[in-house]
Amino acid sequence: MKVLVTGATGNTGRHVVSGLRDAGVDVRVLVRDPAKAPEGTEAVVGDITDPAEAAEGVDAVYFVWPFYSAEGIDKAVKPFKDKKIAYVSSAAAEEGGFWGDVEEAVRNVTGDWTFLRITGLATNTLGWVGQAKTGKVRAPYGQAKRSLVHEKDVADMAIKAFTEDHARQIYLVTGPEALSQADQVRIIGEALGTPAKWEEQPIEEAITQLGEEFAKSALPYWASLVDDPEPVSLDVAKVTGHPARSFDDWARERFS
Numbered sequence: 001m002k003v004l005v006t007g008a009t010g011n012t013g014r015h016v017v018s019g020l021r022d023a024g025v026d027v028r029v030l031v032r033d034p035a036k037a038p039e040g041t042e043a044v045v046g047d048i049t050d051p052a053e054a055a056e057g058v059d060a061v062y063f064v065w066p067f068y069s070a071e072g073i074d075k076a077v078k079p080f081k082d083k084k085i086a087y088v089s090s091a092a093a094e095e096g097g098f099w100g101d102v103e104e105a106v107r108n109v110t111g112d113w114t115f116l117r118i119t120g121l122a123t124n125t126l127g128w129v130g131q132a133k134t135g136k137v138r139a140p141y142g143q144a145k146r147s148l149v150h151e152k153d154v155a156d157m158a159i160k161a162f163t164e165d166h167a168r169q170i171y172l173v174t175g176p177e178a179l180s181q182a183d184q185v186r187i188i189g190e191a192l193g194t195p196a197k198w199e200e201q202p203i204e205e206a207i208t209q210l211g212e213e214f215a216k217s218a219l220p221y222w223a224s225l226v227d228d229p230e231p232v233s234l235d236v237a238k239v240t241g242h243p244a245r246s247f248d249d250w251a252r253e254r255f256s
């Protein structure tokens with residue numbers, strides 16, 4: 001089997017590449033910059049919006065769609081016709097939106113799809129680290145509770161999707177618990193060896209910092225998580241055979 005890994009330089013893709021190689025699977029990567037291609041892979045230079053050359057002759061695709069719109073998705077997935085596809089989707093696909101549109105486009109080209117619906121990646125918190133080193137992180141909704149998942153767990157799920165039969169399965173991919181954002185900052189501080197505290201940021205300031213477009217969707221979502229935490233799923237444990245890695249483990253691996 002040969003697998004095309006898109007997003008191979010990214011948080012999850014790099015672990016998909018190493019996991020597949022460890023499993024003895026041939027890997028091709030689609031990269032924009034050949035200098036960034038992971039070692040030991042066959043690299044095709046191109047763009048995810050036009051992956052025809054990269055898709056030639058592969059059996060399966062680790063598919064990321066790194067945009068906040070489904071525009072151009074039908075053309076992008078056409079070369080993946082009848083191949084096995086593991087698509088890194090979002091828990092938000094449950095409500096449709098562009099995530100749902102991308103899933104539908106994938107379903108339209110193959111019957112052999114697996115959707116890995118993530119609540120949020122632990123790597124989303126990397127943007128706080130600079131502030132955490134100064135002892136406080138100023139951001140909105142410290143009591144929003146998120147079930148952030150370790151990028152290696154997403155990769156482990158994808159590797160199972162390629163090496164076992166998980167066709168037509170939708171998995172909810174989360175960490176083992178929903179932690180408040182304030183607790184995440186505290187844990188990052190502990191791993192850094194510098195105590196770090198949350199400082200609640202006024203909403204107007206957050207809109208200016210995040211940009212209106214992103215703030216429009218992110219802020220109401222985080223607000224909703226104060227009283228209604230993100231779900232915690234057992235799918236990582238069920239599919240991979242090991243419990244989902246904790247945020248604490250993630251932070252220690254990164255910063256200790």
Ligand SMILES: NC(=O)c1ccc[n+]([C@@H]2O[C@H](COP(=O)([O-])OP(=O)(O)OC[C@H]3O[C@@H](n4cnc5c(N)ncnc54)[C@H](OP(=O)(O)O)[C@@H]3O)[C@@H](O)[C@H]2O)c1
Binds near residue numbers: 009013
């Ligand atoms: N973050 C979350 O909480 C979250 C939640 C739900 C779903 N997701 C989905 O998970 C996916 C994977 O996340 P990740 O953190 O592993 O990725 P990431 O670290 O954000 O990296 C994005 C990857 O996509 C590549 N890329 C970007 N634009 C491209 C283009 N036009 N053509 C080809 N490659 C392109 C980048 O390559 P370069 O090195 O060339 O930049 C990089 O390898 C995301 O794309 C998102 O759709 C994320």
